[in-house]
Amino acid sequence: xxxxxxxxxxxxxxxxxxxxxxxxxxxxxxxxxxxxxxxxxxxxxxxxxxxxxxxxxxxxxxxxxxxxxxxxxxxxxxxxxxxxxxxxxxxxxxxxxxxxxxxxxxxxxxxxxxxxxxxxxxxxxxxxxxxxxxxxxxxxxxxxxxxxxxxxxxxxxxxxxxxxxxxxxxxxxxxx
Amino acid sequence: xxxxxxxxxxxxxxxxxxxxxxxxxxxxxxxxxxxxxxxxxxxxxxxxxxxxxxxxxxxxxxxxxxxxxxxxxxxxxxxxxxxxxxxxxxxxxxxxxxxxxxxxxxxxxxxxxxxxxxxxxxxxxxxxxxxxxxxxxxxxxxxxxxxxxxxxxxxxxxxxxxxxxxxxxxxxxxxxxxxxxxxxxxxxxxxxxxxxxxxxxxxxxxxxxxxxxxxxxxxxxxxxxxxxxxxxxxxxxxxxxxxxxxxxxxxxxxxxxxxxxxxxxxxxxxxxxxxxxxxxxxxxxxxxxxxxxxxxxxxxxxxxxxxxxxxxxxxxxxxxxxxxxxxxxxxxxxxxxxxxxxxxxxxxxxxxxxxxxxxxxxxxxxxxxxxxxxxxxxxxxxxxxxxxxxxxxxxxxxxxxxxxxxxxxxxxxxxxxxxxxxxxxxxxxxxxxxxxxxxxxxxxxxxxxxxxxxxxxxxxxxxxxxxxxxxxxxxxxxxxxxxxxxxxxxxxxxxxxxxxxxxxxxxxxxxxxxxxxxxxxxxxxxxxxxxxxxxxxxxxxxxxxxxxxxxxxxxxxxxxxxxxxxxxxxxxxxxxxxxxxxxxxxxxxxxxxxxxxxxxxxxxxxxxxxxxxxxxxxxxxxxxxxxxxxxxxxxxxxxxxxxxxxxxxxxxxxxxxx
Numbered sequence: 001x002x003x004x005x006x007x008x009x010x011x012x013x014x015x016x017x018x019x020x021x022x023x024x025x026x027x028x029x030x031x032x033x034x035x036x037x038x039x040x041x042x043x044x045x046x047x048x049x050x051x052x053x054x055x056x057x058x059x060x061x062x063x064x065x066x067x068x069x070x071x072x073x074x075x076x077x078x079x080x081x082x083x084x085x086x087x088x089x090x091x092x093x094x095x096x097x098x099x100x101x102x103x104x105x106x107x108x109x110x111x112x113x114x115x116x117x118x119x120x121x122x123x124x125x126x127x128x129x130x131x132x133x134x135x136x137x138x139x140x141x142x143x144x145x146x147x148x149x150x151x152x153x154x155x156x157x158x159x160x161x162x163x164x165x166x167x168x169x170x171x172x173x174x175x176x
Numbered sequence: 177x178x179x180x181x182x183x184x185x186x187x188x189x190x191x192x193x194x195x196x197x198x199x200x201x202x203x204x205x206x207x208x209x210x211x212x213x214x215x216x217x218x219x220x221x222x223x224x225x226x227x228x229x230x231x232x233x234x235x236x237x238x239x240x241x242x243x244x245x246x247x248x249x250x251x252x253x254x255x256x257x258x259x260x261x262x263x264x265x266x267x268x269x270x271x272x273x274x275x276x277x278x279x280x281x282x283x284x285x286x287x288x289x290x291x292x293x294x295x296x297x298x299x300x301x302x303x304x305x306x307x308x309x310x311x312x313x314x315x316x317x318x319x320x321x322x323x324x325x326x327x328x329x330x331x332x333x334x335x336x337x338x339x340x341x342x343x344x345x346x347x348x349x350x351x352x353x354x355x356x357x358x359x360x361x362x363x364x365x366x367x368x369x370x371x372x373x374x375x376x377x378x379x380x381x382x383x384x385x386x387x388x389x390x391x392x393x394x395x396x397x398x399x400x401x402x403x404x405x406x407x408x409x410x411x412x413x414x415x416x417x418x419x420x421x422x423x424x425x426x427x428x429x430x431x432x433x434x435x436x437x438x439x440x441x442x443x444x445x446x447x448x449x450x451x452x453x454x455x456x457x458x459x460x461x462x463x464x465x466x467x468x469x470x471x472x473x474x475x476x477x478x479x480x481x482x483x484x485x486x487x488x489x490x491x492x493x494x495x496x497x498x499x500x501x502x503x504x505x506x507x508x509x510x511x512x513x514x515x516x517x518x519x520x521x522x523x524x525x526x527x528x529x530x531x532x533x534x535x536x537x538x539x540x541x542x543x544x545x546x547x548x549x550x551x552x553x554x555x556x557x558x559x560x561x562x563x564x565x566x567x568x569x570x571x572x573x574x575x576x577x578x579x580x581x582x583x584x585x586x587x588x589x590x591x592x593x594x595x596x597x598x599x600x601x602x603x604x605x606x607x608x609x610x611x612x613x614x615x616x617x618x619x620x621x622x623x624x625x626x627x628x629x630x631x632x633x634x635x636x637x638x639x640x641x642x643x644x645x646x647x648x649x650x651x652x653x654x655x656x657x658x659x660x661x662x663x664x665x666x667x668x669x670x671x672x673x674x675x676x677x678x679x680x681x682x683x684x685x686x687x688x689x690x691x692x693x694x695x696x697x698x699x700x701x702x703x704x705x706x707x708x709x710x711x712x713x714x715x716x717x718x719x720x721x722x723x724x725x726x727x728x729x730x731x732x733x734x735x736x737x738x739x740x741x742x743x744x745x746x747x748x749x750x751x752x753x754x755x756x757x758x759x760x761x762x763x764x765x766x767x768x769x770x771x772x773x774x775x776x777x778x779x780x781x782x783x784x785x786x787x788x789x790x791x792x793x794x795x796x797x798x799x800x801x802x803x804x805x806x807x808x809x810x811x812x813x814x815x816x817x818x819x820x821x822x823x824x825x826x827x828x829x830x831x832x833x834x
Contacts, residue, residue, distance in 0.1 A: 045568070
């Protein structure tokens with residue numbers, strides 16, 4: 001079953017060349033095949049299935065962004081048809097606004113930026129997790145099908161008050 | 177040691193005959209203490225330098241471990257006030273920085289320094305004085321970094337110190353400056369060490385040791401040194417930019433002036449991801465040496481092990497942005513880096529399966545060294561699997577900045593790198609010190625580490641998936657994190673005691689060995705395969721009596737075992753019979769020198785100057801220039817010394833290399 005050059009105690013007949021064991025060769029082929037499968041699955045997920053990552057919307061000047069519309073009035077905008085936009089500013093160590101209320105079924109697009117250091121915007125129990133970089137606007141969209149309270153927290157370390165930087169998104173039942 | 181090397185009179189030393197008149201001003205004799213503190217301070221012997229790297233690393237393991245226990249105490253229960261927010265932030269930053277730069281990296285350097293020349297059959301590294309300098313400058317940087325605790329507080333921006341939180345506006349204290357300058361200095365040691373070890377492998381292999389006959393540890397160390405050589409400069413660039421920002425009003429990361437803080441993130445992770453691999457590859461090398469010895473089989477798929485290591489070395493450069501999946505780099509970048517990250521999991525997975533195939537069908541000897549190696553294989557694999565889940569970008573956006581990440585990198589760095597290093601410590605201890613570590617304590621050491629480790633970091637997977645963010649000083653009881661945090665804290669104390677028990681083991685083993693009259697452990701106590709076992713234990717100062725000639729992979733093994741006419745493997749000699757006797761007549765070794773230490777001391781002086789007052793830089797620079805001149809004027813060989821062999825050599829001028 002095992003050829004002579006696959007004797008496990010001998011690396012090669014004369015020791016000068018390294019013969020490939022038949023199992024070794026098969027294993028190498030299998031691992032290359034694995035590589036192809038892995039890469040293909042990631043590519044399909046990334047390009048084919050519409051995977052949404054935090055998008056870089058545009059750049060702003062962090063010195064003045066809080067003074068000009070729409071950021072001078074952060075919060076919710078009702079666009080009609082159940083669509084909403086919400087503008088959130090992160091600063092050491094709070095979110096403006098720190099409470100957002102939307103009805104069930106709302107499709108909400110989050111625009112988030114920072115006016116000082118880097119922060120995070122993680123909406124717990126959802127797939128929304130964005131790093132907030134001063135000078136950049138990060139954007140993500142999600143539809144909220146169920147009522148409930150989703151805390152949003154800063155999860156990019158931002159300094160002394162990092163642990164207490166949080167807010168809350170409340171999805172209200174229809175008519176509630 | 178001589179600013180101007182004194183010319184020895186022709187018929188003078190060491191025959192004892194007439195020495196010439198008084199030394200000219202500025203001429204000093206070189207250090208010649210064979211033992212004692214001064215010997216350690218001036219040695220250029222790669223083995224002693226390796227031991228010093230290891231000792232420093234173990235010290236910093238303790239030094240970085242105590243803060244870790246404080247962090248766990250603070251998080252044991254919700255809403256605790258043991259550590260203030262300010263203290264907590266400094267402690268987690270310094271814990272990470274110390275463990276990465278002053279524990280794992282120097283431990284890799286310790287094994288590389290001690291073993292690499294032995295495994296390639298050389299008498300020392302290519303540049304022995306630079307080797308000493310590498311160690312001292314690493315130690316100087318490491319100590320300087322930690323003096324921040326007494327001079328204004330540690331760094332508090334996380335080990336990654338993202339901009340602009342690392343800027344003077346948001347972080348006016350000196351902690352970040354110490355982090356910056358201390359690591360800049362320690363980085364010099366990494367660079368010079370890398371050049372040194374690469375040159376050693378390229379130029380100083382024994383006759384017949386072709387590339388594909390090099391032990392896998394040597395291969396992995398070589399890849400590691402190339403990673404260091406190219407990764408450290410990226411961090412150095414980033415840190416110099418930060419230094420200019422903080423000390424000289426630069427604007428590289430100043431958002432107010434329109435700069436983009438993502439620049440720091442990219443620079444840091446282009447360094448930071450190869451860093452991950454250069455921390456784990458030495459441990460992979462160690463395990464690849466230990467497993468074949470105690471499975472009584474050659475390593476399965478030697479060329480594949482080598483090429484997968486090289487592949488990791490190359491691919492490690494193309495995955496950095498998977499640290500930045502949620503930073504808004506866009507879907508195309510995210511997918512590209514996700515694919516690259518999947519790719520790099522493959523050579524790593526290949527290694528794991530090759531270790532398993534080496535174990536398969538072997539006659540396993542489950543001693544402590546072997547257990548730690550198997551511990552690496554199992555626990556690194558767990559960490560690798562959570563790592564693959566980071567490569568899936570859609571999952572990673574959930575995991576980013578949660579305790580799931582903390583669990584992952586402790587599984588690969590503690591369960592991986594540190595378990596590998598412990599395996600190496602138990603395995604090569606008799607080679608370095610002449611006696612084995614106690615097996616019974618060793619097994620307690622191993623099993624208590626496994627239990628403590630998994631209790632500490634296993635629950636963090638769950639906490640992370642529950643949404644517990646990293647770097648939080650505390651949490652609320654209502655968040656549901658209570659139970660697992662308590663479990664992790666209990667585990668961390670088991671782990672702390674377990675990790676330290678190796679020191680107790682060394683003490684007990686040494687005493688037993690001394691009581692038994694210091695018996696000779698022999699050159700080859702494990703019936704091993706590579707060249708370092710073909711010389712006496714502890715390693716003679718000159719390593720090899722004669723340069724070995726290599727005709728095989730695992731050459732030493734083939735001197736002990738050969739096939740008989742029926743193709744059955746038979747022992748033809750014991751290790752003791754084929755080992756070199758260690759008498760080494762007439763071997764010339766590089767002479768010790770003061771200059772590496774002096775040169776290394778000038779750097780922290782300049783560093784303190786950059787932080788506190790530029791005037792302090794002046795004596796630092798003067799010392800630096802003096803040391804460089806003294807070094808370059810000093811001959812590599814000490815002309816007055818007979819090297820302890822009584823073979824007085826007439827003033828042969830040796831090329832001043834090293």
